Amino acid sequence: xxxxSNILKERLGLQLLEYPVPAHSNSIPYSxxxxxxxxxxxxxxxxxxxAQFFIPDPERANSSVHYLMDQIYLGWFLRGVxxxxxxxxxxxxxxxxxxxxxxxxxxKPREINWLVGVALLGLMVxxxxxxxxxxxxQEAYEALDHFVWVTGEMGILGLxxxxxxxxxxPLLTRVYMAHISLLxxxxxxALGLHLFYVKYHKLSPIPPSREPGEKASIEAIPFTHHILxxxxxxxxxxxxxxxxxxxxxxxxxxxxxxxxxxxxxPWQFVxxxxxxxxxxPSLIAAPFVIGLGLASIPxxxxxxxxxxxxxxxxxxxxxxxxxxxxxxxxxxxxxxMSHTM
Amino acid sequence: xxxxxxIFSILCGLVFMTxxxxxxxxxxxxxxxEAPVVMEPEATDPTDSIYTIDKxxxxxxxxxxxxxxxxxxxxMIMPDMPGMTGMSHEGHEAMPKVVHAKREWxxxxxxxxxxxxxxxxxxxGLFAFLVRKPSGK
Numbered sequence: 001x002x003x004x005s006n007i008l009k010e011r012l013g014l015q016l017l018e019y020p021v022p023a024h025s026n027s028i029p030y031s032x033x034x035x036x037x038x039x040x041x042x043x044x045x046x047x048x049x050x051a052q053f054f055i056p057d058p059e060r061a062n063s064s065v066h067y068l069m070d071q072i073y074l075g076w077f078l079r080g081v082x083x084x085x086x087x088x089x090x091x092x093x094x095x096x097x098x099x100x101x102x103x104x105x106x107x108k109p110r111e112i113n114w115l116v117g118v119a120l121l122g123l124m125v126x127x128x129x130x131x132x133x134x135x136x137x138q139e140a141y142e143a144l145d146h147f148v149w150v151t152g153e154m155g156i157l158g159l160x161x162x163x164x165x166x167x168x169x170p171l172l173t174r175v176y177m178a179h180i181s182l183l184x185x186x187x188x189x190a191l192g193l194h195l196f197y198v199k200y201h202k203l204s205p206i207p208p209s210r211e212p213g214e215k216a217s218i219e220a221i222p223f224t225h226h227i228l229x230x231x232x233x234x235x236x237x238x239x240x241x242x243x244x245x246x247x248x249x250x251x252x253x254x255x256x257x258x259x260x261x262x263x264x265x266p267w268q269f270v271x272x273x274x275x276x277x278x279x280x281p282s283l284i285a286a287p288f289v290i291g292l293g294l295a296s297i298p299x300x301x302x303x304x305x306x307x308x309x310x311x312x313x314x315x316x317x318x319x320x321x322x323x324x325x326x327x328x329x330x331x332x333x334x335x336x337m338s339h340t341m
Numbered sequence: 342x343x344x345x346x347x348i349f350s351i352l353c354g355l356v357f358m359t360x361x362x363x364x365x366x367x368x369x370x371x372x373x374x375e376a377p378v379v380m381e382p383e384a385t386d387p388t389d390s391i392y393t394i395d396k397x398x399x400x401x402x403x404x405x406x407x408x409x410x411x412x413x414x415x416x417m418i419m420p421d422m423p424g425m426t427g428m429s430h431e432g433h434e435a436m437p438k439v440v441h442a443k444r445e446w447x448x449x450x451x452x453x454x455x456x457x458x459x460x461x462x463x464x465x466g467l468f469a470f471l472v473r474k475p476s477g478k
Contacts, residue, residue, distance in 0.1 A: 074453035077460075138439045232471040239464035246447060246457045253442035262439050 017227065020220035025203050026229040029103075032096035033198075037191065038234030039089035042241060043127075044184065046082040054134065056176035061136035062255045069252060080245030086128055088241055090268050093124055101297070101318055104306035105204035111298035113197035116190055118294045123187045125287075128268055130179035136172060137253030139263040144171065146276075150283055207306035264332065271325055274332030 009015045024030055053072060055064040068075035097117065100106055106114035129147070133140045148171070151158030163171045205218060253263075265273050275282040305311055447454070 072452075074456060076447065076451050077453060077457040080447075137442055139442060228471075232468065235464060235468045235471060239461065239468045242457070242461040242464050246454075246461050249445045249447050251442035251444055253440060257439060260439060263441060 014224075017224050018222045021223045021226050022203050022205060023219035023221045024206050025226045026221065028233070029099045030203065031230055031233045032092050032099055033194075034230035035233050035237050036089055036092040036096055038230070038237045039085045039092060039241070040187070040191070041234075042085040042238060043082060043089065046078055046085065047180065047184075049078055050082055051180055054176070056134070056170075056173045058136060058170050058172045061134065061172060062253075065135050065252060069249070076249060077245055080248070080250060081241055082131075083250035084241045084244040084248075086131060087244075088237060089124065090128065092237075093121060097121065098318070098322075100204075101314070102308050103204060103207050104301075104308075104311065104314075106298045107301070107304065107306065108298075110197070110201050110204065113194060113201065114298050115295055116194045116197065118291065120187065120190050120194060121294070122291060123183055123190060125268075127179060127183050127187065128266075130175045130183065132266055132269075133172065133175050134179060135252055136256065137251075138256045138260065139251070139253060139265065141256030141258065142261055142263050143265060143269075144175070145261070146283060153281075153284055207308065209307055209309070261337075267329060267333070270332035271328035273337070274328040274335065277332075277335065277337050 050068070053064060053068045053075065055061055065079070068079060070076075072078075100114070100117065129143065133144045133147075148162065151161040154161075159165055163169070166174065264270060272283065272286055275286050279285075301314060303311075308315055451457075
């Protein structure tokens with residue numbers, strides 16, 4: 001067995017993966033990025049299969065999803081896997097960002113990789129949004145309705161994202177194109193860049209709890225051991241997704257009634273729905289402010305301190321942000337909107 | 342000089358008004374039967390999608406209207422929507438109720454339900470095996 005292993009290592013150059021990484025990489029907080037990547041991989045595979053059954057035409061999109069769910073063998077499971085992988089990814093990517101923030105892994109020399117991570121978050125939000133629209137039920141229509149309003153308000157900047165840009169081509173068809181080709185392609189490129197910089201700058205160390213200047217000894221393990229750990233975590237994530245897909249069917253409504261605004265968005269977007277109720281232009285302002293705020297973090301927080309107990313302002317901001325977000329999600333989930341667009 | 346018959350002028354005016362403001366043809370108490378006549382384009386736009394070529398009379402419903410349409414018209418309803426056949430726009434009480442889509446428990450009647458459970462248990466078993474196996478071996 002080891003002879004075959006040696007032959008494969010020599011032929012495939014696998015020994016290059018034996019480089020040392022910190023032992024703490026084999027822990028859940030430092031594997032959240034890997035778990036997110038596992039979910040993304042499952043999304044790509046299930047998405048390719050789903051695309052075989054989807055008709056990206058506003059008149060037939062919804063019925064094609066219903067057909068998949070009701071008539072295709074295991075179609076309901078396939079859609080469930082795709083949906084729940086997106087849900088799990090939403091959670092793991094958020095937790096990954098919190099871990100990176102708490103351990104100050106965005107600080108010098110990893111600022112650029114933080115920016116790439118923020119871009120990846122934006123791309124994932126884009127994929128989630130476009131995926132929500134594709135099922136073309138009432139919720140999907142209203143999501144696109146809001147998007148159309150935002151692009152209209154953006155004037156010339158929003159023009160390429162409107163129907164006027166490509167007359168005669170349904171916006172849903174272009175959303176489909178973005179969901180299955182443009183966004184995944186850019187995401188994969190950004191993911192490659194993200195991993196390259198993790199390798200280049202090495203995995204960020206655990207912030208020392210002792211005084212600055214004193215260095216803790218870092219135990220190292222081969223990277224291949226970390227791969228095995230990630231493989232385990234990935235299989236665990238897949239098992240959870242499969243279980244959820246088997247038990248719970250994702251929501252799917254009927255063909256939308258245009259002009260109505262009666263549904264609420266998925267929980268990942270409910271916070272902005274709540275903000276919209278307070279002030280409609282927050283639909284444009286909130287994503288812009290949050291994106292800019294996230295991107296500016298490494299350039300505003302220039303101190304070299306990485307231990308969380310000695311970063312009270314950063315921790316207070318983090319807790320405040322999480323509480324605000326959770327509050328908006330809960331409020332948006334229970335409240336009734338007092339306006340229509 | 343050719344004298345235009347009055348009836349022709351009236352028809353032209355009606356056609357223009359209907360095309361210029363489609364809501365006239367869909368207005369409350371409007372006659373739905375007239376809509377296909379005035380909506381039907383004479384030629385398919387070369388930039389239309391393949392779907393619009395098949396059903397030109399439904400061109401409006403095939404694509405999402407622009408922002409003005411979306412937010413300006415409250416009664417915009419797809420003419421061929423299931424359950425809307427024969428429905429007029431004479432009263433809002435006639436508007437169909439939107440059934441809110443929710444997550445639901447999967448029924449065991451789903452095709453391949455057992456296979457789905459098998460795949461779930463297989464992945465869970467594989468995970469359990471990998472957890473028991475020491476990392477790096």
